[in-house]
Amino acid sequence: MEKLLDIENLRVTFPTRQGEFEAVRGVSFNLGQERLGIVGESGSGKSMTGRAILRLIRPPGRVTADRLELGGRDLMAMSERDMQRVRGEQISMVMQDPKFSLNPVMHVGEQIIEIYRFHTGASKRDAYAKAIEMLQAVSINNPERVMRAYPHEMSGGMGQRIMIAMMLVTEPKILIADEPTSALDVSVQTQVLSIIDRLVRKRGMGLIFISHDLNLVASFCDRVLIMYAGRIVETCAADKLHEATHPYTRGLLNSLPRLDNPKSRLQALKRDPNWTLAPSVDGRV
Amino acid sequence: MSRLEINDLSVWFGQDRDRVDAVKHASFAVPSGASFGLVGESGSGKSTILRALVGLVPTWSGEMKIDGQQLTKKRPRGFFKDVQMVFQDPYASLHPRHTVDQVLGETLNLHGFSDINDRIEQLLQDVGLGPAFRFRYPHQLSGGQRQRVAIARALAPEPSVLLLDEPTSALDVSVQAEVLNLLADLRETRALTYLMVSHNLAVVAHMCNEIAVMQAGEIVEVMGVEDMRAMTPQHPYTRHLLESSQGYRPSEEQSE
Secondary structure (H helix, E strand, O other): OOOOEEEEEEEEEEEEOOEEEEEEEEEEEEEOOOEEEEEOOOOOOHHHHHHHHOOOOOOOOEEEOOEEEEOOEEOOOOOHHHHHHHHHHOEEEEOOOHHHHOOOOOOHHHHHHHHHHHHHOOOHHHHHHHHHHHHHHOOOOOHHHHHHOOHHHOOHHHHHHHHHHHHHOOOOOEEEEEOOOOOOOHHHHHHHHHHHHHHHHHHOOEEEEEEOOHHHHHHHOOEEEEEEOOEEEEEEEHHHHHHOOOHHHHHHHHOOOOOOOOOOOOOOOOOOHHHHHOOOOOEOO | OEEEEEEEEEEEEOOHHHOEEEEEEEEEEEEOOOEEEEEOOOOOOHHHHHHHHHOOOOOEEEEEEEOOEEOOOOOOHHHHHHEEEEOOOOOOOOOOOOOHHHHHHHHHHHOOOOOHHHHHHHHHHHOOOOHHHOOOOHHHOOHHHHHHHHHHHHHOOOOOEEEEEOOOOOOOHHHHHHHHHHHHHHHHHHOOEEEEEEOOHHHHHHHOOEEEEEEOOEEEEEEEHHHHHOOOOOOHHHHHHHHHOOOOOHHHHOOO
C-alpha cells in the first residue's frame, strides 16, 4: 500500500504559567489509502493531531516531530507559502460544525469557486462547472440554486455536504475529518458518511476520521488509533474494536449504554495514572 | 392517576404568515415515579414540549396537567418547587461569574428555605461533589462537574418532577455514564418522575420505561422500552431512527 503520510514522534506543546503543557506527546502513525479512525475523549489530543499535520497550531503553541512527511516531502521544513499549497490541495480538513466553517457573508458558490481557482488557476467558467459537478457529487439535487444561496439558508446536513464538496473540489490526497457528523442528526449522519465513504473510495484517498463515537468509528473505518492524554494507547482493526484489550478502551466501551444489552448501571471509567505514563503505541503499519 | 398528563398539546411560534407549528396535538401521560423519554431529530419539537411545560413558551393550546391539576398560563408558586428542569449545555446554563455556592444559594433563597448553609452542603454531597467544590466558579469545573451542579440546582427546591433536556449530550461517554448513573440513583432515592428528551436512543432506552417518538412536531409512536430493544417499532420513521443509531452500514449507500 502506498504511504501517503508518515508521522514519527509528533508533539504539540503550549506554554502555560505552570510550565509547558504537552497536548500531543510523541505520536507515531502512518496513513495509506485507507480510513483511519482516531478516537478518544475531549482533551485526548485527537483534534490537535489533525491540526498539527496541517501546521495549523498557532504560536505560542509549538509542533515538533522527528518525521512529518507527505508522500516523501517533509512538511516541517516547508515555508508557510508552500504550506498554503499543501492545505486544500494535498490535504483537506472538514471540521465539526458547518455553521462556523463556512463564510456567512459569501454565496456558497463563490466560496467553492474561490478555493478551486486559488489552487488550480482555472477560469471562472471552468470553476463554476466544477463546483456544480462537486455539489452533485455530494448528492445536492439543485446545485444551481445552492450556488446562489448563503450558508444560513442551508440546513446542517446541507452545510456539511457543501463543506465536503468544497474540501474535495481540489482533489486532495488526504482528507482529515474532525467530528464531521457530530453536529448532525443520526439519519443525516449516515447520509453524509456514505458520501465521504464513496468519494474517498472512488478517488483512492486517505481519510483520517477523528471522532469520540466508538460505534461509529468501529463501523466506518478500517483501522483505529485510540488516544488518551496525548498518546496512542492502543491500535487495532476497526471491526475488532469491540475486542480491544486496553483497560481504557474497554472502559469507554463499557460506559456506553446499549440498546441490545440493557444494564441497570453503567460502568464508570476508572482512570489509572499509569495510562498517562505508558509510552505511546506505534500506529505505523 | 398520572403525575404528568398532556392532552392535545399544540405549541406554535410567530403568527399569521410566519407561524410555525412546533408541536401538533401531542398527548401522553407519565405515571408517578416513571421515566418517560421523548426522542426525535432536531426540530421535531421534543424540547419545545419541555419548555411549554415549565412555562417558557406562552403560545400553546390544549391541556397540561400535573397531578390532575390543570396548568394555566400563569403558574401557581408551588409549581416551580415541584417541577424543575436540567438544561442541555452545562457550559451555557451556569452563570460564569457566580460560584457554585451563589448558584445554589440563590435558588434556595428564592424558594424560601432558611437553612441554606446545610442544604448546600447536602446538595453537593447528593450529586457526588465534595464540599471543596462549593466556592468554585464554573470555569474551574469540568463538563461533568458542571452538569452535576446544574442537577443540584434543579434538586434544590425538592421537586418531584425533573425535566431533562439532553442532559448528557455535551459530555464525553465516560462522563455520560457517571451522570446517567447519578440520575438513576436520584430517581430511586427521591422517588422522582423524569421526562427526558434526547436524540440518543441508547441513552433514552437506558433511562426510560416508555418512549415517545416525535417527527415534525407530531408524536408518531409511543412504545415500551422492550419493543425498542427488540427493534419492533410500528412506525417506519421509528425503524429508520433505530437503524441509523446502530452505526454506519455501507448498504445504505445504494438507497441514495
